[in-house]
């Protein structure tokens with residue numbers, strides 16, 4: 464099994480106490496650094512928009528999923544390893560296998576926004592966070608759940 468990650472994630476690791484570990488893994492060839500096909504980031508964004516995760520995902524999250532898709536398109540068998548539920552949810556939407564080390568990912572969720580004041584609901588999560596009816600900041604609530612299984 465090969466471990467592959469993006470340059471942006473390695474940069475994050477290098478700025479943490481785990482820096483030495485990242486360098487060690489790289490030097491022993493146990494982890495490889497690769498950039499995703501930039502065309503595929505659009506597909507990731509579209510999938511994350513469908514699930515309602517896009518607004519809370521970082522560029523690093525999108526790069527990681529784009530890398531997984533890049534390898535899958537190239538014919539590799541890929542498992543996305545992340546403890547970030549938005550990343551795992553989007554991986555499921557893309558049909559990518561995933562591994563959640565903390566086993567918190569139990570359901571794939573399609574999110575919607577709901578206004579806690581007047582109850583107005585928006586099926587599509589847009590950049591607008593305020594309720595168009597009363598102006599209260601809306602919250603993210605699950606519209607649909609589907610049980611999913613993490614790889615072992």
Ligand SMILES: [Zn+2]
Pocket residue numbers: 578579580581582583594595596597598599
């Ligand atoms: Zn409202």
